Amino acid sequence: MTSNKGIHEACFMKEKCLQYDTCPMVLVQNLLAGKRKILILWYLNYGTLRFNEIKGKMPDVTQKMLTQQLRSLEQDGLIYRNVYPVVPPKVEYGLTESGKRIIPILKMMHGFGAHYLEKNPDVDPQ
Amino acid sequence: MTSNKGIHEACFMKEKCLQYDTCPMVLVQNLLAGKRKILILWYLNYGTLRFNEIKGKMPDVTQKMLTQQLRSLEQDGLIYRNVYPVVPPKVEYGLTESGKRIIPILKMMHGFGAHYLEKNPDVDPQ
DNA sequence: TGCTATAGTATATAAAAAGATACTTAAAAT
DNA sequence: ATTTTAAGTATCTTTTTATATACTATAGCA
Numbered sequence: 001m002t003s004n005k006g007i008h009e010a011c012f013m014k015e016k017c018l019q020y021d022t023c024p025m026v027l028v029q030n031l032l033a034g035k036r037k038i039l040i041l042w043y044l045n046y047g048t049l050r051f052n053e054i055k056g057k058m059p060d061v062t063q064k065m066l067t068q069q070l071r072s073l074e075q076d077g078l079i080y081r082n083v084y085p086v087v088p089p090k091v092e093y094g095l096t097e098s099g100k101r102i103i104p105i106l107k108m109m110h111g112f113g114a115h116y117l118e119k120n121p122d123v124d125p126q
Numbered sequence: 127m128t129s130n131k132g133i134h135e136a137c138f139m140k141e142k143c144l145q146y147d148t149c150p151m152v153l154v155q156n157l158l159a160g161k162r163k164i165l166i167l168w169y170l171n172y173g174t175l176r177f178n179e180i181k182g183k184m185p186d187v188t189q190k191m192l193t194q195q196l197r198s199l200e201q202d203g204l205i206y207r208n209v210y211p212v213v214p215p216k217v218e219y220g221l222t223e224s225g226k227r228i229i230p231i232l233k234m235m236h237g238f239g240a241h242y243l244e245k246n247p248d249v250d251p252q
Numbered sequence: 253t254g255c256t257a258t259a260g261t262a263t264a265t266a267a268a269a270a271g272a273t274a275c276t277t278a279a280a281a282t
Numbered sequence: 283a284t285t286t287t288a289a290g291t292a293t294c295t296t297t298t299t300a301t302a303t304a305c306t307a308t309a310g311c312a
Binding site: 050051052063064067083086087088089090091 | 261
């Protein structure tokens with residue numbers, strides 16, 4: 001019996017998803033799996049934000065972790081980082097074209113979340 | 127100066143998102159942040175699947191981790207788990223009503239991922 | 253002279269996630 | 283009597299993630 005490691009028999013879009021290692025859904029899973037990434041993208045859709053502005057919106061994140069998540073999103077091309085050579089430092093983060101294309105998805109997520117919270121009023125989002 | 131810990135000045139849907147701890151987006155971030163959750167939901171939309179069927183679609187997941195992710199999704203009410211009292215065991219997983227409501231989001235994600243891969247042919251999804 | 257501000261880096265430690273491997277269960281098949 | 287099967291659990295180790303804390307640079311201000 002031959003190995004069928006990674007074959008996606010069940011994927012909807014068969015032409016794109018015959019194999020695990022070329023599946024767009026696997027990509028998205030990896031792009032968005034981070035613990036803060038969805039939220040960072042969501043906040044940035046409001047407009048560009050400085051480091052401390054993002055930090056201020058997430059009460060429970062450390063500077064180091066936020067830096068890590070931002071760098072990762074930057075490497076994936078979803079956000080850009082613009083450093084102004086001033087003192088004290090000023091660094092602006094914003095969505096790239098690629099990042100902006102995620103926003104409709106995030107809006108649907110928000111709708112889902114709101115509905116979920118209505119149906120489960122006992123649930124704590126955190 | 128008073129603390130403004132967790133205030134969401136920048137959220138789109140202000141009436142729902144004035145505070146971090148009641149924000150639907152924070153909820154969704156936490157529901158979907160798991161390393162395999164998006165993929166599991168995606169596969170289950172095809173139809174109910176048995177444990178080993180899901181496992182077979184993810185070449186690099188251990189039994190333990192898959193069990194954990196499934197339990198977590200079950201606790202969050204996105205999937206159900208149906209145990210048949212037979213030997214050897216048979217356990218079926220499927221989407222709940224809540225889980226089905228995520229599918230349109232996943233379909234958009236797939237579209238995004240496919241487009242991203244077209245623009246960045248060098249990227250490895252994994 | 254020393255203080256403040258911003259966006260970090262450095263280092264050490266703790267906690268959580270993930271992986272590897274072995275074990276379980278009980279019926280049916282060999 | 284042994285093997286196979288499906289869906290796990292148990293235990294231990296490694297890796298990743300996260301926290302805490304201290305430190306840096308430099309211009310402007312008091």
